[in-house]
Amino acid sequence: MEEILKAVEEKDCKKVASLLYYKVEGLSDEELTEILEKAEKLALECKDPELYKLIVYYFHELLGVDKISEFEKMAKEEDTFEAKFQLADLYYLLGELEKSLDLYRALLEEETEKGNKENIAKIYYNMALIHEEIQEYEKALELMEKAEEIYRELGKEEEVLHIAVYKAYVTFEMGEPYKAKAMLAGVIPKAMGNDKLLAELHLSYEEIFEDDENYDAALQECLYALTRAKGTEYYDVAFDALIDVIWQLMLExxxxxxxxxxxxxxxxxxxxxxxxxxxxxxxxxxxxxxxxxxxxxxxxxxxxxxxxxxxxxxxxxxx
Structure with missing residues (x-):
């Protein structure tokens, strides 16, 4: 808790967001309330919609406090791409998928008129996540490929590789695990030295092996993912994946x-x-x-x- 409060005091919005991702679950309601209230003031002062989104989400999900209308008001007043983009992502996180898609579509039209290619790619990617969520896999792949094309054009190689991993995972969800594993394998040599990408790769393999009830392999992939994910936002994802595998084994x-x-x-x-x-x-x-x-x-x-x-x-x- 002290570490987060210190980051708030130093007005380091990026560090506050990172610490909230990793530390929030160990806090009591009283501690969390204090931290979120102080972080909220910082986010509004620094005009950081990504941090504000995270705070509003935690208020809603962990404390039952609804601040969504306040975020909507801020996004309308700011009227920037980033504020509206983060609002659409907030809707997605809260399960309001249609509202999220509607806002992304409006943003896509605005950014296309302005010719902001990187923003367009970000929108395509997030829209793909929603279509995957509702099992519209072909649409998800179509949108991913549009985002991939733009990132390739812009020379954003890491984003291209990130999308390649995601496309492989969607291919697995479509019922083609061997094709998905082959696709992931094609990314490995390009991802060497990039722990974040390697963590993503191993998490995808873990899902495939778990689905096949190959738990020895799934646990091995959890280990690889955890060791690669240290210091990235994927660490908690990898840890939760491990707990899911252990839980399933206990049930069986x-x-x-x-x-x-x-x-x-x-x-x-x-x-x-x-x-x-x-x-x-x-x-x-x-x-x-x-x-x-x-x-x-x-x-x-x-x-x-x-x-x-x-x-x-x-x-x-x-x-």
Whole structure:
């Protein structure tokens, strides 16, 4: 909490947004309220719609406080591409997909008239996310290809590769996992040295292997994704993906696969060693290989409230 408040005091909007992404889940409601209120003033003072969007989203989703109309008012008054673009993304995050698409379409018309190619590509990409969400995969690919063409024209190679990963993932969702894996493999040599892209790649492979119930491979991909994602916005995504795989294994009573893999994660991520030891102990207990007293010894070592909640969640998986 102190780290976020310090960033707010320093008026470092980018750092505040980054810290909110990574730290918000460990805060109490009182702490979160204090931080969001101060960050909100900063976002309005700095006219940072991306930070403001994040704050409004957290107010709504975590505290049940509706500030959407205030964001809408700000976007109307500012009347800038960035403010309206972030409002459309807020609608998407809140599940108001039609409102999001309507605003993106209006923005697309405005930016096309102005000839702002990079903004047009950003709109195409975000519209593709919505069409993927509603399982209109062909439309999603069509929009991605339009964005890809613009980024290629602008020489934005990282964006082109990011879209290549996304297109492969949509191809998997369309029921073509082997084609998707081949597409992802084509990106690997171009992504070497780019941890963010490599994390995306491994997360896509993880989804494919999990869908095929190849949990050993899925867990291995989670490990790769986590180690690559450190310091990027994909770390929490990778961690959540791992928890999803462990949860599924617990539901299927495949405790052995869980406890055999946890040392791998503990060694690769020593900062989470106690957590993974706790997961291993729970799996051993569920498999009849440890007693509750042994489990408690490991769980007592975990101090982070969020991680303790996850251990409790995983412990109840089959009940």
């Amino acid at each position: 009573d495949d405790f052995e696969t869980v406890y055999l893999h946890m040392d791998m994660f503990a060694n690769a991520l020593p900062e989470l060693k106690e957590f993974f030891e706790g997961v291993k102990a729970i799996a051993l207990y569920k498999d009849g290989r440890a007693d509750m007293e042994e489990v408690r010894k490991f769980i007592e070592k975990v101090k982070d409230r969020r991680l303790l909640d996850l251990l409790e969640f995983l412990g109840e998986a089959e009940m």
